[in-house]
Structure formats: C-alpha cells, structure tokens
Amino acid sequence: MNDEFEYYLMERSNNQNYPLLKEDGTCNYQHVKTHIENPYMTKYSYKNPVPRRVQTADYYAMPFSIVSDKIYDVLAAMNLKKVQLIPVIVTGRENELYDRHWYIHIYNRLKAMDIKKSKCNWIESIQIANPIEKLVLNREYLNTIPLKDRLVFRLIENSTKQIYHASVAEAIMATNPVGVRFIKLQTNAQNIDVYNTKRVFAV
Template sequence: MNEFEYYIIDRAGDKAYPLIGPQDDSFHTMMYPRTTTRIENPEMTNFKYCEPIPRKPVISDYFSEPESIVSKKIAEVLAPLDIKGIQLIPAEIETHTGDILEDYFYIHIYNYLKAVDREKSKCEADLYDPDSLAWIDRFELDRKVLEKIPLEERLVFKLIEFTTIHLYHKSVVDAIMAVNPQGVLFTKVEDWYF
C-alpha cells in the first residue's frame, strides 16, 4: 500500500444531498471547528439544512458544512480505528421540515499538518500569514514532510495552509467505502482541483 496515497473527503456531487450549517443558537457548534485540540466533555453539536434545499432531499451518511458530519454507519468504522487527532462528537441535524436526524457525529479533526508542496502546487500564499494559502487550484503533498511522520499519526488530518481541506489516507478511505456509504465522495489528491 502506498503510504502517501491521500484523498479529500467531500459531499457527493448529486444535488439531492443538502448542505448543512450550524444552528444559529448553537455557539459551541460554531466554535468547535476553530478548536485545535481535543474537546473535553463536548456537547451535542446541532446543525440544520441550509439553502438551497433540494426539491427531494436525500438523507445521506455524509454531510459537509465544510466540517464533516457522518452517520453512525461511518462513525462505527472510524471509532475502532482509534485515529490520532480526530474525535467523534454526537450531532443532530434539523431538516427543512423540522424533523431531527439523530445518530450523526461531527468529526472534530485537530490533527493539523503543514504538508503542501508549494513548488509543485498551483496556489497563492496569504498576504498576512505566510503559513497559510489564500487560494488553492490544485496541490501536491510534500512527501519529505510526510515521511518524517509515522503513518499512524497522519491517517486523517487538516492542512495548516488551508484548513477546509480534510485528508484521509487510502486505508481509512477503503474502510469507509467498504460499508457502502451514501453521499460521500473521496477524490485522490492528484485528481482534485478547486
């Protein structure tokens, strides 16, 4: 297995899968993605469908906002893997009709790596923070950086340079896809473009 084969997780392209966002009165749900450490005694996270709502929304195993919200089906794959730097926090999603979808989990990723090979990527540095990127069209990961980190410490991570990109190692992708989840799309880093 290629220890440098990574995929970006996203919502499937079918427009039947709704977008979600934090509930307006759920301050902690809005703040958790900004937390760069494990959250002790986390509260239930609360999300809702956002506009534009599909005519016939499909309830899937994956929602993005851009944080990842997964069904119990996917959470039951991730939990026993005991992945360093992620935490599964219970979540509820309110649909456009007011129904509450339970048995969902927010994936709190607090494993951040500075791993973009800027020489081989098409990106633009942030004017105010040289560690961050203002824009990415496509990118490659820096293998020299990754090879210094044991694989078990980089199975799932966010890019320091562009935190809305969440990367999953092929071994984790294979485990998730083995349960045939609905609504999730994994794109190989080399094939991804903005």
C-alpha cells in the same frame, strides 16, 4: 496493500439532492485546535436553499464533516490520532430529527502541503493557501511522521482540507455510504492532478 503516501480528500458527492448543513450557533467547534472536553450536543439544520428532492446522506459538508453511524463506526474503530467524534443532531426540512450523527473534529494538523508544486494563492502574511487550484502533498515531510499518526489530518495551510489515507478511505467506502466521495491527491513524487485524477471513490 495501500501506498503509504496515497491520500484522498473527503468531499460531498456530486449530487445536488444532498443538502448542505448549517450550525445553529450554540457551539462552534470548527476552529478549535485541541481536544474538546465534555462537548455540548451541537445542532445542525439544512442550509438554504434546501434541494427540492432532498435526500438524506451518510456524509454532509458544511464545509467540515458531519457523518452518520455508518462512517462513525469505521472511524471510531481505528482510534485515529487527534480525531474526535462529537455527537450532533440534524434537523430536516420538516423538523424531523436525526440524532445518530457525528461531527468529525480533526485537530491533527500538519504542514503537509508542497507550496511550490501546488497551484494556489499563497497569502504570505498569514501563511494560508486560498484558493487552491491543485493540491500537492509534501512526501518528504510526510515521511518524517509515522503513518499511524497521519492517517487523517487537516492542512495547516488550509484547514478546510481534510486528508484521509487510502486505508481509511477504502474502509469507509466498503460500507457503501451515501453522499460521499474521495478524490485522490498527489505527492510530489507523482504526476496526478487532484482535480483530474481517474481514481475517485464515489457513491
């Protein structure tokens, strides 16, 4: 059984053959904080420099997340709170089109970072942590929110950090996706450094 407070960061695998993506400028949904009604089909392409031996993946970072059907099927079945899966088209190096991809629009935003126990540059004027060297989640705050409402969320303190509960991370990794890894976070009741933990799911 998963720990109610076991969380992971979703990141690109440590393999330079997986390309980064860039949005073509038609629809920038990255900073929208609400549900998007009737979203346009957004287009993405490989960001330069494109790897010489480029490999397609089930997960792309940009820094937000684009996923294939394999991961989409897992997330869609969970009916996650304030998580919207928006169809996108990815254009490859030779202008080939990959249309079975999805942007994970996470507008479930929680102020869940323990600033005192994290190692970060805290910008008081705008209440943002950037950069973050070590991220510690606030267990007491999370305990005030039902687990079903915090299975996937973004940090208010740094919206590039997408947080996944262990049950979601394990369900995704059970499909053997390509190009994604989950790095374990700590809560303030544990003693785990997020960037040095032994528990990493990676493919």
